[in-house]
Amino acid sequence: MQIAIVLFDRFTALDAVGPYEILSRTPGAETVFVAERTGPVHDDTGSLALVAEKTLAEVPSPDVVIVPGGPGQSDQMDNDALLGWLRSADAATAWTTSVCTGSLLLAAAGLLTGRRAASHWLALETLEEFGAEPTGERVVLDGKYVTAAGVSSGIDMGLTLLGRIAGDDVARSVQLLTEYDPQPPYDSGSPEKAPAALVEEWRARSRHSTR
Amino acid sequence: MQIAIVLFDRFTALDAVGPYEILSRTPGAETVFVAERTGPVHDDTGSLALVAEKTLAEVPSPDVVIVPGGPGQSDQMDNDALLGWLRSADAATAWTTSVCTGSLLLAAAGLLTGRRAASHWLALETLEEFGAEPTGERVVLDGKYVTAAGVSSGIDMGLTLLGRIAGDDVARSVQLLTEYDPQPPYDSGSPEKAPAALVEEWRARSRHSTR
Numbered sequence: 001m002q003i004a005i006v007l008f009d010r011f012t013a014l015d016a017v018g019p020y021e022i023l024s025r026t027p028g029a030e031t032v033f034v035a036e037r038t039g040p041v042h043d044d045t046g047s048l049a050l051v052a053e054k055t056l057a058e059v060p061s062p063d064v065v066i067v068p069g070g071p072g073q074s075d076q077m078d079n080d081a082l083l084g085w086l087r088s089a090d091a092a093t094a095w096t097t098s099v100c101t102g103s104l105l106l107a108a109a110g111l112l113t114g115r116r117a118a119s120h121w122l123a124l125e126t127l128e129e130f131g132a133e134p135t136g137e138r139v140v141l142d143g144k145y146v147t148a149a150g151v152s153s154g155i156d157m158g159l160t161l162l163g164r165i166a167g168d169d170v171a172r173s174v175q176l177l178t179e180y181d182p183q184p185p186y187d188s189g190s191p192e193k194a195p196a197a198l199v200e201e202w203r204a205r206s207r208h209s210t211r
Numbered sequence: 212m213q214i215a216i217v218l219f220d221r222f223t224a225l226d227a228v229g230p231y232e233i234l235s236r237t238p239g240a241e242t243v244f245v246a247e248r249t250g251p252v253h254d255d256t257g258s259l260a261l262v263a264e265k266t267l268a269e270v271p272s273p274d275v276v277i278v279p280g281g282p283g284q285s286d287q288m289d290n291d292a293l294l295g296w297l298r299s300a301d302a303a304t305a306w307t308t309s310v311c312t313g314s315l316l317l318a319a320a321g322l323l324t325g326r327r328a329a330s331h332w333l334a335l336e337t338l339e340e341f342g343a344e345p346t347g348e349r350v351v352l353d354g355k356y357v358t359a360a361g362v363s364s365g366i367d368m369g370l371t372l373l374g375r376i377a378g379d380d381v382a383r384s385v386q387l388l389t390e391y392d393p394q395p396p397y398d399s400g401s402p403e404k405a406p407a408a409l410v411e412e413w414r415a416r417s418r419h420s421t422r
Contacts, residue, residue, distance in 0.1 A: 014232035014389065017259070021225035021362065024256045031258040040251075040262050045235045047242040048228070051251050051260035121390060138394045150390025151232065155363065160396045172399035173409055178225065179332060179361025181400030182393035183349045185371045188383035189392025198384055
């Protein structure tokens with residue numbers, strides 16, 4: 001089994017590394033970071049660079065595709081090289097997945113049309129404009145398409161998918177070994193739970209940034 | 212404010228990227244990945260490489276040090292270059308922190324002697340042998356030393372520390388933007404919660420691997 005994680009300039013690091021940390025433990029699986037070009041790919045702060053070991057062309061038919069999101073996603077929405085690869089790879093995948101605004105890339109490639117899907121809470125309207133049906137859930141399975149909400153939700157997506165691929169006991173082992181027993185010191189992890197003023201502030205900044 | 216995240220061969224990726232994703236959002240902070248040599252540093256599966264942008268020598272006095280863990284930690288326990296840097300950097304830090312078995316490196320450098328500390332659940336006995344006082348908590352603050360339990364706990368550590376550094380509202384904003392509202396599909400994230408058979412299996416494998 002081959003798992004391909006797609007990188008592009010200004011991706012969000014945890015979007016990629018959350019599911020990576022879980023799914024790279026799949027027994028018998030090989031995980032590979034791919035991008036248009038090999039070499040370092042910088043994340044959205046510019047301080048972190050993950051190395052793409054192979055080009056998209058070198059990994060034509062992975063069993064699992066994982067597409068992270070991040071501010072750089074908007075520059076990829078009309079990148080035919082990436083969207084074309086997503087379409088051709090998807091034709092042979094067992095699972096096609098995304099985290100955060102990565103679902104907008106799957107949608108732009110035409111892979112989520114009419115499907116239930118997740119994305120970052122600030123991107124749900126755009127996801128709908130691209131033909132998907134946002135549910136507001138943290139992890140959404142629709143056939144072989146597994147999409148997650150913002151950034152950290154990729155860990156929950158990874159465990160959900162690992163359970164489907166390798167069974168509950170393997171998923172429980174990986175949860176135990178990564179000590180994934182979350183104890184956030186605040187309870188502001190969703191627009192329903194965060195203080196309303198913060199939610200409104202970020203909605204306003206988000207509208208401004210996409211103008 | 213300068214935040215230095217230490218890399219070494221066979222670190223665990225999420226140990227580093229969890230707190231990175233949170234703390235790199237500290238207003239006015241610069242985050243830098245450091246290692247003995249610059250360039251790609253491979254993680255414990257070998258499939259992921261994060262780029263160290265600067266050498267330890269080039270970052271002599273960061274305000275915050277973050278030390279991840281991972282299987283490669285054991286090879287660093289007598290690495291004077293790394294342990295010496297930890298000691299000299301620590302002399303000027305505002306916060307010295309670790310995730311997972313990174314606390315064993317802080318302890319080996321003599322920085323946790325007599326201090327309350329956390330580590331991966333399979334490493335708590337070793338942490339005690341190196342002079343610290345394991346508490347079994349997920350995130351432990353003892354003065355300026357902040358240590359976290361296994362792998363994913365670095366996210367909780369990051370939010371806890373961000374609140375101390377930048378205030379509760381900044382921490383709540385970052386929690387909201389990373390949509391950190393965990394919903395694990397299993398409840399096996401600690402040795403108290405996981406099935407006893409799995410806990411025993413991994414204890415046995417861990418004893419075997421350190422012989």
